[in-house]
Amino acid sequence: MKQADCYDEITNGVVVMVQAHSQKEQTQQVVYRILDANLDRAREGLRIIEEWCRFGLNNAQLASECKQMRQEVAHWHTAPMKAARDTPGDTGTELTHTREEQRASVTSVLEANFCRVQEAMRVLEEYGKLHHPNMGKAFKQMRYRVYTLESNLMGYQRHQLLLRSHLYLVTSPSEKLMETVEAALKGGLTLVQYRDKNADDTMRLEKARQLRQLCHSYGALFIINDRVDLALAVDADGVHLGQQDMPIAIARQLLGPQRLIGRSTTNSQEMQGAILEGADYIGVGPVYATPTKANKAAAGLEYVSYAAKNASMPWFAIGGIDANNINEVIDAGANRVAVVRAIMEAEQPTLVTQYFLSQLHRIQPTNDKW
Numbered sequence: 001m002k003q004a005d006c007y008d009e010i011t012n013g014v015v016v017m018v019q020a021h022s023q024k025e026q027t028q029q030v031v032y033r034i035l036d037a038n039l040d041r042a043r044e045g046l047r048i049i050e051e052w053c054r055f056g057l058n059n060a061q062l063a064s065e066c067k068q069m070r071q072e073v074a075h076w077h078t079a080p081m082k083a084a085r086d087t088p089g090d091t092g093t094e095l096t097h098t099r100e101e102q103r104a105s106v107t108s109v110l111e112a113n114f115c116r117v118q119e120a121m122r123v124l125e126e127y128g129k130l131h132h133p134n135m136g137k138a139f140k141q142m143r144y145r146v147y148t149l150e151s152n153l154m155g156y157q158r159h160q161l162l163l164r165s166h167l168y169l170v171t172s173p174s175e176k177l178m179e180t181v182e183a184a185l186k187g188g189l190t191l192v193q194y195r196d197k198n199a200d201d202t203m204r205l206e207k208a209r210q211l212r213q214l215c216h217s218y219g220a221l222f223i224i225n226d227r228v229d230l231a232l233a234v235d236a237d238g239v240h241l242g243q244q245d246m247p248i249a250i251a252r253q254l255l256g257p258q259r260l261i262g263r264s265t266t267n268s269q270e271m272q273g274a275i276l277e278g279a280d281y282i283g284v285g286p287v288y289a290t291p292t293k294a295n296k297a298a299a300g301l302e303y304v305s306y307a308a309k310n311a312s313m314p315w316f317a318i319g320g321i322d323a324n325n326i327n328e329v330i331d332a333g334a335n336r337v338a339v340v341r342a343i344m345e346a347e348q349p350t351l352v353t354q355y356f357l358s359q360l361h362r363i364q365p366t367n368d369k370w
Contacts, residue, residue: 034123049114065145106219122139155259195226224238225240237260238262240264248277282313284303285338286298
């Protein structure tokens with residue numbers, strides 16, 4: 001080989017090595033930018049969730065879990081990552097979606113930020129493997145902790161709202177279903193159950209989706225009657241089961257610990273059974289004869305009085321309750337009631353809702369065991 005050819009070969013090799021090193025450096029900078037952006041995104045999302053746990057729920061345990069994860073995320077945020085940041089050159093800063101411009105409720109804020117944190121941690125898990133052998137493992141475990149935190153927080157939030165809810169609207173088929181429910185929500189209603197025994201599943205699914213969105217826009221709980229599959233399909237807050245429906249234990253396996261499960265009861269034995277099964281709340285009735293339960297004899301005010309003394313969970317008196325007899329039910333010991341026709345067939349659902357709530361809230365300070 002000639003000396004010149006040998007020199008050229010060496011030179012070309014050096015050039016290739018330099019180019020390879022340069023390309024590696026460029027790739028590393030890109031990875032740093034990805035890690036930097038997602039570390040920021042994860043910390044920001046966790047802080048938003050933490051603030052609600054701290055100030056909205058006054059829950060020190062949940063707030064502490066958020067803070068601890070924020071600090072763990074910060075541990076991985078190194079100076080080279082921050083130095084690689086190029087905000088002016090980031091094409092993603094102009095990308096947005098109309099849903100990001102407004103939030104319907106605190107629940108939607110929490111849901112959006114849990115999603116943000118989980119996505120960021122998945123990115124950190126994968127690209128972190130290029131940075132440090134332990135980073136991928138760390139964020140994989142942290143992502144699972146976020147899933148658990150979401151389940152605990154959303155479950156806690158639902159239970160807290162259930163405890164604050166004293167009026168429960170169970171819907172009946174109506175051409176003005178959405179209009180009536182929204183009117184009741186405007187009156188302060190915070191708990192709605194969708195019940196339609198005769199509609200086909202396509203109609204049920206559509207109505208359930210609409211009602212779920214409507215209820216959550218007002219910060220209200222949305223429950224599905226009987227159908228666990230439908231509750232899962234529309235991400236409802238829970239399901240209400242009759243005595244002939246599936247066991248609560250099976251429903252809990254399907255729904256998970258964070259959703260609410262209610263059970264109808266007509267006597268003390270059924271109440272104790274629901275308590276042992278782990279229901280989150282129970283219906284007590286029918287107090288009066290009602291076409292909604294045409295084949296059920298009225299349980300009467302005696303059962304209401306029994307529930308007031310013995311129920312170890314939130315319970316709602318239900319069955320034929322209206323503006324004319326609600327005070328009888330309250331005097332028997334009820335501080336929560338569920339109604340159907342009284343609101344669904346009312347000419348002014350907002351005013352009727354406000355009246356019920358005014359009567360129920362009047363007795364809360366001295367008669368609110370649950």
